[in-house]
Amino acid sequence: MPSYLASIGMEVHAELDTRSKMFCRCPVAFGGEPNTRVCPVCLGLPGSLPVPNRAATEMVLRTALALNCTIATNSVFHRKNYFYPDLPKGYQVSQYGETNPIGYAGWIDIPKADGSIKRVRIRRVHLEEDTGKLMHLPAGGSGVDFNRSGVPLMEIVTDFPPDIESAEEAKEYLVQLRSTLLYLGVCDGKMEEGSLRCEPNISVRPEGSAEYGTKTELKNLNSFRSVQLGVRYEIERQIAALGRGERIRQETRGWHEGREESFPMRTKEEENDYRYFPDPDLVPMAFDEAMRERARTSLPELPLAKARRYAEQSGLSAQDCALLTADQAWAEFFEQAVALGAPPKPVCNWMNSDFAKRLNEDGIGWKASKITPAHLVDLVKLIESDAISGKTAKEVFAESFESGEMPSAVVLAKGLVQISDRDQIEAAVREAIEANPASVAKYKSGQTGVAGFFVGQVMRATGGQANPGLVQEAVKAALEKV
Amino acid sequence: MITRLSAAEIAREIAARKVSAVEVAQACLGRIASLDEGYGCFLKVDADQTLAQARAAQAKIDSGEAGPLAGVPVAVKDNLSTEGLETTCASKILKGYVPPYDATVVSRLKAGGMPILGKTNLDEFAMGTSTENSAFQVTRNPWDPTRSPGGSSGGSAAAVCAEMAPLGLGSDTGGSIRQPAALCGVVGFKPTYGRCSRYGLVAFASSLDQIGPLARTVEDAALLAEVVTGHDPRDSTSLPDSTIRSDGLKKSSLKGVRFALPKELFSDSNEPGVLEQVQAAIETLRREGAAFGEVSMPSIVYGVTTYYIIAPAEASSNLARFDGVRYGPRAEEGAEHVGVVERTRAEGFGHEVKARIMIGTYALSAGYYDAYYLRAQQVRSRMRREMDAVFQGCDAILSPTSPVVAFKIGELSKDPLALKLLDYCTIPANLGGNPGVSLNCGFSGGLPVGLQLVGPAMADERLLQIAYSVEQALPEAHRRPPVP
Ligand SMILES: [Zn+2]
Numbered sequence: 001m002p003s004y005l006a007s008i009g010m011e012v013h014a015e016l017d018t019r020s021k022m023f024c025r026c027p028v029a030f031g032g033e034p035n036t037r038v039c040p041v042c043l044g045l046p047g048s049l050p051v052p053n054r055a056a057t058e059m060v061l062r063t064a065l066a067l068n069c070t071i072a073t074n075s076v077f078h079r080k081n082y083f084y085p086d087l088p089k090g091y092q093v094s095q096y097g098e099t100n101p102i103g104y105a106g107w108i109d110i111p112k113a114d115g116s117i118k119r120v121r122i123r124r125v126h127l128e129e130d131t132g133k134l135m136h137l138p139a140g141g142s143g144v145d146f147n148r149s150g151v152p153l154m155e156i157v158t159d160f161p162p163d164i165e166s167a168e169e170a171k172e173y174l175v176q177l178r179s180t181l182l183y184l185g186v187c188d189g190k191m192e193e194g195s196l197r198c199e200p201n202i203s204v205r206p207e208g209s210a211e212y213g214t215k216t217e218l219k220n221l222n223s224f225r226s227v228q229l230g231v232r233y234e235i236e237r238q239i240a241a242l243g244r245g246e247r248i249r250q251e252t253r254g255w256h257e258g259r260e261e262s263f264p265m266r267t268k269e270e271e272n273d274y275r276y277f278p279d280p281d282l283v284p285m286a287f288d289e290a291m292r293e294r295a296r297t298s299l300p301e302l303p304l305a306k307a308r309r310y311a312e313q314s315g316l317s318a319q320d321c322a323l324l325t326a327d328q329a330w331a332e333f334f335e336q337a338v339a340l341g342a343p344p345k346p347v348c349n350w351m352n353s354d355f356a357k358r359l360n361e362d363g364i365g366w367k368a369s370k371i372t373p374a375h376l377v378d379l380v381k382l383i384e385s386d387a388i389s390g391k392t393a394k395e396v397f398a399e400s401f402e403s404g405e406m407p408s409a410v411v412l413a414k415g416l417v418q419i420s421d422r423d424q425i426e427a428a429v430r431e432a433i434e435a436n437p438a439s440v441a442k443y444k445s446g447q448t449g450v451a452g453f454f455v456g457q458v459m460r461a462t463g464g465q466a467n468p469g470l471v472q473e474a475v476k477a478a479l480e481k482v
Numbered sequence: 483m484i485t486r487l488s489a490a491e492i493a494r495e496i497a498a499r500k501v502s503a504v505e506v507a508q509a510c511l512g513r514i515a516s517l518d519e520g521y522g523c524f525l526k527v528d529a530d531q532t533l534a535q536a537r538a539a540q541a542k543i544d545s546g547e548a549g550p551l552a553g554v555p556v557a558v559k560d561n562l563s564t565e566g567l568e569t570t571c572a573s574k575i576l577k578g579y580v581p582p583y584d585a586t587v588v589s590r591l592k593a594g595g596m597p598i599l600g601k602t603n604l605d606e607f608a609m610g611t612s613t614e615n616s617a618f619q620v621t622r623n624p625w626d627p628t629r630s631p632g633g634s635s636g637g638s639a640a641a642v643c644a645e646m647a648p649l650g651l652g653s654d655t656g657g658s659i660r661q662p663a664a665l666c667g668v669v670g671f672k673p674t675y676g677r678c679s680r681y682g683l684v685a686f687a688s689s690l691d692q693i694g695p696l697a698r699t700v701e702d703a704a705l706l707a708e709v710v711t712g713h714d715p716r717d718s719t720s721l722p723d724s725t726i727r728s729d730g731l732k733k734s735s736l737k738g739v740r741f742a743l744p745k746e747l748f749s750d751s752n753e754p755g756v757l758e759q760v761q762a763a764i765e766t767l768r769r770e771g772a773a774f775g776e777v778s779m780p781s782i783v784y785g786v787t788t789y790y791i792i793a794p795a796e797a798s799s800n801l802a803r804f805d806g807v808r809y810g811p812r813a814e815e816g817a818e819h820v821g822v823v824e825r826t827r828a829e830g831f832g833h834e835v836k837a838r839i840m841i842g843t844y845a846l847s848a849g850y851y852d853a854y855y856l857r858a859q860q861v862r863s864r865m866r867r868e869m870d871a872v873f874q875g876c877d878a879i880l881s882p883t884s885p886v887v888a889f890k891i892g893e894l895s896k897d898p899l900a901l902k903l904l905d906y907c908t909i910p911a912n913l914g915g916n917p918g919v920s921l922n923c924g925f926s927g928g929l930p931v932g933l934q935l936v937g938p939a940m941a942d943e944r945l946l947q948i949a950y951s952v953e954q955a956l957p958e959a960h961r962r963p964p965v966p
Contacts, residue, residue, distance in 0.1 A: 040563075040583045044803045046576065046684040047563040047585055049717050079799050081846070085819050090802020144807065275846035277855060280689035280796055282718050 002206040004242070006235045008164040009215070010173055012156045014187040015130065015195040016056050022129045022152035023050030023093065030193050034135070034145035042150035044088030049281050052077075056127060056152035057102070057285055059186040061295045063154060064103020064125040066180055066302055071292050075102045077127075077282045081275045085144050086132040094128035094155075096276040101126035102285070105159075108180065109304055110172045115318055117304075120173055121159035128153050154186070161212065167232035171224050174198055175326070179303045183328045191222050198227055202234045204242065213238070214248040218262060220255045230255040234262055306331055314344035323352050333366050336373035346380045354394060358401050370404030379407040386467060387411065388418050419466040422474070425458070428466065429474045432457040433482060443479050451475055484509045486962075489554045489648040489702040496543060496553040503543060503553030507536035507597050510555050514599065514646045517965070520627060522619040523641035525560050526568050527600035539595035551705055552595030557638050557647035560601035561608055562693070563682035564588050567598070571684050572616035573606045575804045575830025577811055585682020586717070587651060587693050587710040594709045599647050602637025606832045607801065608658055608686045610634050611904050614895050615834045622891070623666060624963040625929055629888040632662030635696065639666040642696045644965045649706050650696035655686050656789050657883075657908025659694045660920035664883035664932020667922040667961065669953075670696050671703040671946070674939045675915035676721035678707075679714030685800040687793035688719075690912040698960065700921060700950040704728035707942070726942045731950050737771030739948055740876040741935075746782040747881035747907050755926025760882050763923035763933055763956055770955045774880075777872050781865040785909040786902060788865070791845050791858035792913075798842030804830065834898070866914045873938040878948055881907050883920040883932030907934055917942040919949045924958045 018028055024041035040048040064071055078100075079091040095101045103125035109117045132149040136142050156177065164170050178196060181187040189196045198221050203213035218234055221227045233255075238248050253262040278284075301309070307321035316324070325331045330351070337347045355376070359369060379397055382388045388396060388411055399410045411417055419425060432454050433440055439450045454475045459466055484492060484506055495501045511529050518524050532555065542548040558564065561571045563581040565588075570576040584592065591598060605615035613621040613636025621636045623629040624644040631640040635652025639662035642650045652659040654672035663670025672694045683693055695706035705728050712725035743764070748757065764774060806812035806826030813825030831839070845854035872879060884904055894901045911918035916936050923933035935952070937945030953959045 040581075043808060045563075045581065045583070045809070046569070046571070046579070046803070047561075047581070047680075047682040048583075049681050051716060051718050081799050081802060083802065083805060083820070083823055085805075085807050088803060088808065090805060091799050273848045275799070275843065275848070275851075277795065277799070277846050277851070280687075280719075281685075 004204040004239045005207055006165055006204050007162040007212055008170045009162045009201045010158045011199045013197040014154045014181055016059050016152040016154055016186055017188050018053055018055045018152055021150040022053050022056055023150055028151050037147045043146055060102045060127045060154050062184055063186055065296050066184055066299055067106040067108050067122050069103030069106030069125055071103055071287050075285045076100055077279045078276045079279045086134050088149055093279055095126035110176045120163045123157045123159040125156050167228045170200055170231045171228040174227055179326050183300050183302055200231055204238045214250050217252045218255055226255055229260055316348055320348050329365055333373055337376050340377040342377040342380045350376055354397050371401055375400055382407055386420050392416050419462050425466055425470050425474050428458045428461050429478045433478055440482055485513050485645045488699050492554050492648055493551050503536040503540040506553055507532050507555050510599050510647055521640055521644055522621045523602055523637045524600040525603050532597045532599055535597035542595045549594035554648055555597040555599045556591055557599045557602050557641040557650040559604055559635050559638050559652050561684040571607045572604045572618055574617045575810050579809050586679035586714045590710050602641055604637055605634035606835050608634040608653055609834050609838055611661055611901050617832055623888045624965050630891050632665035634658040636662045638696045639663055643668050643963055652696050653683055653691055653693050655690045656905045656912050660908050660918055661884050663696055663920045665888040667930025668698050669700050669703045669921045671919045673711055673942050674917045676719050677724040678711045679717040679720050681714055681716040687796040700953045704731055704946045734951055735771055736767055736951050740773045741878055741880040742777045742872050742876035743774055743880055744777050744779045746779055752882055752885040756882050756931050759924035759926055759931040766955055779868045781868055782910055784861050786906050788858045788861045789909045791854050794838040794842030795845045795855050798839045862913045869914045879936040881934050883934035887926050887929035911936045915939055917945050921953055922959050923956050
């Protein structure tokens with residue numbers, strides 16, 4: 001059997017995080033009673049007219065710049081004409097053409113498993129409006145909820161021929177893209193709520209073949225995991241089919257989350273003729289140099305650049321840096337803690353272990369928790385100065401997380417300060433040796449394992465507060481001397 | 483009789499407390515009740531609503547916060563959205579549709595204290611030039627009830643002509659205000675594209691549609707234009723600072739006013755009687771000091787063709803929303819969506835509308851777009867450049883409004899092509915976005931002949947001033963129809 005190469009194109013729709021819809025003043029929100037966030041415009045009532053949301057336009061402009069796109073000087077809205085019950089006007093306002101989208105011909109870098117960087121070319125970043133949602137009514141029949149109708153939607157499409165060649169890369173592309181959108185503050189990135197939707201198209205071809213295989217499009221992927229699983233499944237399915245001598249049908253397939261397999265949804269027997277033409281109700285958007293420059297200077301440092309900077313400045317591993325920068329607020333926490341004088345490595349370790357775990361359990365971000373960068377700096381300093389042991393530190397952190405008390409205050413209040421005074425420790429060791437002559441005898445006969453027994457005795461005697469390293473040293477020295 | 487007065491006169495009578503807004507509304511409603519059965523101008527009249535609006539207007543007048551036309555009622559074309567008042571576009575597909583919102587022009591009428599008398603008949607979705615293509619009724623010309631009032635704003639034009647309403651609102655996509663004004667012998671004005679908000683105008687061809695007044699005098703048309711025009715943030719194509727001011731109209735002479743006469747619009751496609759009357763008017767105006775120069779605008783001959791690609795293309799998309807899902811009658815519940823939409827549209831749209839949707843769909847189809855729609859847009863740009871060049875040397879382009887006088891009802895309905903060719907004088911102003919006005923310049927065989935003036939974009943005030951001076955110079959401008 002020949003070996004196959006996979007090619008994956010990614011089409012991502014991101015609902016923009018604007019207050020109001022694309023062409024009317026209706027609020028943008030998730031859920032709620034059907035048809036409560038609607039007006040003549042987003043219901044497509046006769047005579048209503050669209051007025052573009054400038055915030056949405058700026059968001060797409062900033063995204064296009066962050067994705068290294070060329071920006072159209074004049075960008076036109078087109079009508080994409082087709083009939084569907086969730087499409088109130090009988091057309092969707094979108095953007096058509098090679099060089100008409102707000103941004104085109106860009107790229108994004110994604111880290112590969114081996115630590116190198118892969119560049120994925122972006123074909124277009126454009127602005128359009130979302131449709132309503134069909135729903136089956138409990139009483140039978142179906143209805144349409146237009147709450148989502150007219151929500152601003154940004155479409156980001158990778159270039160052809162595809163640069164993405166595996167399920168892992170597809171997932172990594174989405175991870176990078178999502179965190180870029182979150183950094184830009186243009187999308188909340190909630191795949192499970194559908195505010196970030198990903199439709200990969202997948203094809204395989206025998207190694208050495210110049211021609212690309214027939215592609216299938218995959219829908220219903222609502223997590224990173226399902227994107228990775230779905231793409232992998234589809235690659236394997238196609239390779240197996242070709243191995244059996246079958247042909248791949250050009251079709252749209254759905255992803256069944258539970259069964260972890262794809263199923264055919266509809267075949268693309270005939271290309272729909274959408275009869276695109278410039279929407280005469282809307283004037284072209286003009287982006288002059290001043291506007292582009294303003295948008296460019298407003299861009300934040302993006303995740304991959306930030307991760308590289310962390311690696312250079314603090315010597316953290318690529319893995320650590322990726323975790324720290326995946327979320328902008330998280331990176332902010334790290335930077336603030338380091339700025340307060342804490343060494344980066346322990347701060348990073350605490351953030352990515354206990355802190356992240358507790359936040360996850362509560363399902364909140366750090367800003368909603370009682371822990372500030374100052375708390376973590378305080379904690380790290382207590383450990384670094386041997387004031388508390390690592391084990392105690394976990395207790396102290398848990399306490400601080402609950403109460404919001406500073407770790408040093410918790411340590412004082414609970415009397416948790418570690419005993420690092422050698423005289424005090426040595427005295428305790430002497431006491432233990434004097435009280436247990438039988439064990440001393442065992443040690444002398446060569447059973448050195450009983451040293452642990454003496455360490456335990458000392459720790460118990462000091463209420464667990466003795467510095468365990470020092471106790472070990474002292475026990476060993478004392479036993480040698482007896 | 484108060485209904486015989488011009489809108490300006492009625493407003494003065496009301497301001498002088500000689501008559502109340504309610505009495506004016508009652509007089510108009512009374513005249514509609516007694517006359518309209520013979521003319522078919524109105525599709526919907528709701529006297530209670532009208533009188534309530536008149537009472538509210540009178541209260542405003544009494545408290546001294548009323549606009550210049552407060553208390554003067556208006557007949558509104560039935561493709562303008564009116565909250566709580568059925569809006570059908572004279573189509574079965576919108577039968578029973580009661581909008582939840584007012585068009586911007588309607589809100590402005592209400593804010594100006596101008597009661598709405600009712601919704602007037604039109605060719606279905608404003609597609610036509612005779613008002614015969616209404617799904618509900620035929621409108622008759624007050625000069626001769628066996629003849630058409632023109633269209634598509636024939637209901638408003640005939641209502642103003644027959645003095646059922648002092649003022650009317652129409653919409654003009656290819657001449658739909660000016661042509662019925664010409665055939666009914668009244669004044670029709672289409673403002674520069676973008677000066678009157680289209681919000682709430684049920685779209686026919688978005689890049690061509692413009693709302694404007696129908697009136698019995700130029701002054702009345704200007705006064706109503708001032709009320710309804712002006713920038714509207716709800717219409718992206720609305721221009722800034724676009725209110726048309728009417729306070730500058732003066733009785734001034736035509737000395738030094740320069741008119742261009744495009745030879746393409748004076749061809750023998752015009753009826754001899756029409757050409758005669760327009761030529762006679764030109765002579766009268768020349769004696770008043772106006773200057774005339776013949777010009778050539780070669781692309782005008784492509785105007786109708788260009789229009790009949792762009793307008794149906796936009797219409798095919800604009801009318802896609804009528805699928806029976808959210809409003810209007812729906813064909814019997816079927817198995818699936820496609821079938822319901824197909825049957826709803828098959829039953830709901832009339833023949834002419836279907837024909838235009840099909841032409842427009844074809845023109846936008848893959849493989850034909852460049853040859854038709856794109857090409858038409860190129861011709862349109864070229865025509866604009868030609869018109870701009872002509873305006874370098876004149877104040878207005880003068881021509882007949884319609885090549886024919888009012889034709890017999892049914893006479894042309896079997897010849898849709900001939901009907902479409904009637905638009906060739908009016909279409910250029912829509913393709914160029916220019917302001918255009920039609921007023922009566924004389925009679926041929928007892929029927930009114932319209933004179934059209936087209937001005938440079940944004941020169942609406944100047945155009946209305948010229949039209950006002952022309953009107954003063956033409957003795958026949960205000961002859962009354964033989965209506966009781
Ligand atoms: Zn809305």
